[in-house]
Amino acid sequence: MNASLRFPRAVRRWFPAHRTQVFDIAVAAVTTGVEMGLMFEDAAPVAPAPALLALAGGAALLVRRHAPEAVLAFTCTIAAVLTVVGHHHPGGAPPLVALFTVAELRERRASLLALAATAVFLTAAGISAAPVAAGAWALGAYAQTRRRYTLALEERADHLERERTQLSLIAAHQERTAIARELHDIVAHSVTVTLLGVRGARDVLRTAPDLADDTLARVETNAEQSIAEMRRMLLALREPGRQEAALHPQPSLDQLAELVATYDAAGLPAHLEVSGHRRPLGGGVELSAYRIVEEALTNALKHARATRVAVHVGFGRTHLEVSVVNDGGHRSPPADSPPVADERPSRPARSPGVTPLPATGHGLVGMRERVAVLGGELDVRPEPDGGFRIAARLPIGGAA
Known part of the structure; x- marks a missing residue:
């Protein structure tokens, strides 16, 4: 009884300190699952190479906060390779998540350049439409604005307390x-x-x-x-x-x-x-x-x-x-x-x-x-x- 109570208590203490890492793992897992699901929709067997590329694109999202531009370029490259070889038509979920991250963490001018390049690539490759890329960018920009607003409120509260x-x-x-x-x-x-x-x-x-x-x-x-x-x-x-x-x-x-x-x-x-x-x-x-x-x-x-x-x-x-x-x-x-x-x-x-x-x-x-x-x-x-x-x-x- 005591051991069963101690375990949830330890989880409650651990989770707030690792909330961001847990969220990133969940996002990477869901995105990879979406890509793998699209890959296995067809009755034809899936070759190991496309599956490994899809897994690599999902795994790259684990470090998206540390190098968002590099992750965006990597996921777009994987999508391009899968499209060119014709083994799998990617759904574009990893590039969209990476674009969201760029819009959330980078300055507005840099994220707009990333949006333009990603929208052109996804549209040209027939992976996704430009409005979808714009929607992912808009969500990231909103998250950035919200985070800055919250930070400003916290700083003001600290200033008022001092x-x-x-x-x-x-x-x-x-x-x-x-x-x-x-x-x-x-x-x-x-x-x-x-x-x-x-x-x-x-x-x-x-x-x-x-x-x-x-x-x-x-x-x-x-x-x-x-x-x-x-x-x-x-x-x-x-x-x-x-x-x-x-x-x-x-x-x-x-x-x-x-x-x-x-x-x-x-x-x-x-x-x-x-x-x-x-x-x-x-x-x-x-x-x-x-x-x-x-x-x-x-x-x-x-x-x-x-x-x-x-x-x-x-x-x-x-x-x-x-x-x-x-x-x-x-x-x-x-x-x-x-x-x-x-x-x-x-x-x-x-x-x-x-x-x-x-x-x-x-x-x-x-x-x-x-x-x-x-x-x-x-x-x-x-x-x-x-x-x-x-x-x-x-x-x-x-x-x-």
Whole structure:
């Protein structure tokens, strides 16, 4: 039972790889059979020579795909010999199959020349009429056209598959970049505010415990908000259809005042100014503007010795202008520089003698990516008076 099942399975595996050879053998056998049948129609006995010639003409069809012109000439020669010696009147099947092969495998001009020569020969020898030869050629030409069409479809399918793969890779890369940018903005803001808040609270823990307690409470609130925002983003990535993710909208310009107040409380004197007609913006403009301001404030808090930071958001007719300018430059202070005292006792100062956190450069890269996606412009440069300026100009369309 198992052996009988294994045999058909082996045949099914072998046949697709040898389909062409099997077909050629079948064509040669059928063509030879037709010639031999015509030969034995008469009651007179058939001589060995004509039978061997007929067998040779049929066997030549086994190599018709490798040398179609030679096979056509060989089969026509055999038919001519059989006609001249008068031992047998050939049916012309081998030359017609060979002509079909020439039309299928060769260029149109070469196959037309072969058609003309074969039609003249078959008609002159009284073997077959010219329309029959033309029909065999037409079938071969159709087979060639069909094969080329199928090949073109396969090549196009392969091209589309490669293109789809490339687009998928590009989309995955863009998605990873967007996720990395968003995570950087969230984590950098949260960690910076938390770290500096804890340092400030530690400095006044013994001298002003109530102020230290208020600072730690703000740090706790900021950390909880950051964790909630990261959970919302991860939930949206894992399950895009979850309603819980939609219940926590992305930050917008409405939260800028709260954001600036957070940094002001962390020890970075910041002021927000909004000009122009405030209106809702779409296409990720509000989120990008919020993140740009957040990253610029984070950079000022980590890398600059600023005593004042001005945040400006201007709603124009076609563009949104966002700028964050600090007066402290964008560099680490010398190790022996005196600490900058905070003039306002109601807010803990940054820890004396603590060098600003080192810059990684990912924040500016993220800002440039956000602006580039929206088709805007980003200006990052030091100010003439020693400060540092980050400004973005984002297109928002016509007036609402």
